[in-house]
Amino acid sequence: MAKLVRTLSQNPKCYLLHRMTFILLIALIMAFFGYGYMNPRKQRVEIIQAGASITIRKRHDLQGVELPRMVLAQPDVLTPSRKDVPVMTPWLAPIMWEGTFNTDILNEQFHLQNTTIGLTVFAIKSYLVFLKLFLETAEMYFMVGHRVNYYIFTDRPDYVPYLHLQKGRQIIILKVRSYARWQDISMHRMEMISNFSKQRFHQEVDYLVCADVDLKFSDHVGVEILSPLFGTLHLNFFFLSQENFPYERRPHSQAHIPEGEGDFYYTGALFGGSVMEVYRLTKTCHQAMMVDQANHIEAVWHDESHLNKYLLHHKPFKVLSPEYMWSEWLYYNMKNYMGDLPSSIKRIRVNVLEKHKNWPD
Numbered sequence: 001m002a003k004l005v006r007t008l009s010q011n012p013k014c015y016l017l018h019r020m021t022f023i024l025l026i027a028l029i030m031a032f033f034g035y036g037y038m039n040p041r042k043q044r045v046e047i048i049q050a051g052a053s054i055t056i057r058k059r060h061d062l063q064g065v066e067l068p069r070m071v072l073a074q075p076d077v078l079t080p081s082r083k084d085v086p087v088m089t090p091w092l093a094p095i096m097w098e099g100t101f102n103t104d105i106l107n108e109q110f111h112l113q114n115t116t117i118g119l120t121v122f123a124i125k126s127y128l129v130f131l132k133l134f135l136e137t138a139e140m141y142f143m144v145g146h147r148v149n150y151y152i153f154t155d156r157p158d159y160v161p162y163l164h165l166q167k168g169r170q171i172i173i174l175k176v177r178s179y180a181r182w183q184d185i186s187m188h189r190m191e192m193i194s195n196f197s198k199q200r201f202h203q204e205v206d207y208l209v210c211a212d213v214d215l216k217f218s219d220h221v222g223v224e225i226l227s228p229l230f231g232t233l234h235l236n237f238f239f240l241s242q243e244n245f246p247y248e249r250r251p252h253s254q255a256h257i258p259e260g261e262g263d264f265y266y267t268g269a270l271f272g273g274s275v276m277e278v279y280r281l282t283k284t285c286h287q288a289m290m291v292d293q294a295n296h297i298e299a300v301w302h303d304e305s306h307l308n309k310y311l312l313h314h315k316p317f318k319v320l321s322p323e324y325m326w327s328e329w330l331y332y333n334m335k336n337y338m339g340d341l342p343s344s345i346k347r348i349r350v351n352v353l354e355k356h357k358n359w360p361d
């Protein structure tokens with residue numbers, strides 16, 4: 001027998017047969033163990049799952065997702081998560097403060113929905129200088145582990161810095177026109193976001209986060225902020241009462257909020273929601289600004305005044321605390337007037353950068 005095997009292996013033809021059998025055997029083993037990777041049915045399942053999650057996305061709820069087993073600390077029914085700050089608005093929207101949410105649960109829920117987030121930012125004229133730090137820090141802290149499209153609106157696409165992005169994230173540069181006055185640049189963001197929401201954002205992302213560019217991310221900003229519509233408390237006014245808010249008070253402006261009315265003063269530097277809600281918000285604000293322009297009036301804080309009017313009449317589903325738009329330099333410079341960092345601010349997640357410009361009277 002041994003002799004026969006030796007003879008066969010010495011015979012070139014038999015040797016070839018032997019090799020082929022061996023290769024076939026290896027291929028069979030690979031096919032068996034690699035079944036999960038090669039099986040077309042598995043790929044098909046993934047496609048179906050992606051399709052299903054698109055349907056869930058459109059509904060913007062979490063009922064369609066089933067969480068895996070997670071061992072978590074039990075929520076305490078008798079002790080509030082924060083005793084020093086309200087964590088809920090009167091219309092039952094959560095106010096997002098550190099200590100009020102569990103990132104692991106939220107990440108899991110939004111992963112299961114295959115959520116894609118669009119971050120819109122305008123870098124027009126000299127404001128391009130802010131873009132590199134904005135993007136670099138967003139890569140470190142903004143929606144880490146999730147799919148992100150950065151939509152960069154600029155008049156000078158060639159000056160957009162090149163960045164190596166994490167997996168699942170991309171930069172999309174949108175060339176837009178510039179305006180002579182910074183106020184017009186700021187206000188026309190509403191028009192451009194609404195136009196692009198209708199044209200393409202609704203096909204590409206589930207949520208939009210709209211931010212100023214003159215800021216840096218300095219700590220975790222994740223899916224906890226996402227909801228159909230959200231606004232952010234302005235750091236200068238969150239501790240003040242309504243009569244101190246710089247709302248537009250002139251009745252002939254579309255942004256007008258009468259004395260004695262108002263919930264919060266929201267910053268124009270960070271808001272967002274589902275593409276549909278952001279479309280409604282930006283379109284309404286843009287149209288209101290066009291009416292104001294025709295009536296020769298400009299709201300005191302431009303787009304921010306119109307945003308505040310909109311959010312008064314369309315209550316946000318979540319309100320972000322000033323952790324999400326803080327200014328270390330302002331607090332440093334105003335220390336004598338404002339005292340130390342308020343104890344309610346436990347984490348500074350986004351920091352407004354110092355800049356010099358002529359403020360309106």
Ligand SMILES: CC(=O)N[C@H]1[C@@H](OP(=O)(O)OP(=O)(O)OC[C@H]2O[C@@H](n3ccc(=O)[nH]c3=O)[C@H](O)[C@@H]2O)O[C@H](CO)[C@H](O)[C@@H]1O
Binds near residue numbers: 183186214234269
């Ligand atoms: C922190 C905060 O509350 N910011 C608001 C505030 O002042 P800000 O001083 O923060 O406004 P700003 O100068 O940052 O302008 C708003 C944004 O417009 C863009 N931009 C502006 C000018 C320019 O030449 N190029 C350019 O790209 C850029 O993305 C910038 O971040 O008031 C503005 C309107 O009055 C907006 O409501 C801002 O969101």
Ligand SMILES: [Mn+2]
Binds near residue numbers: 212213214269
């Ligand atoms: Mn700004």
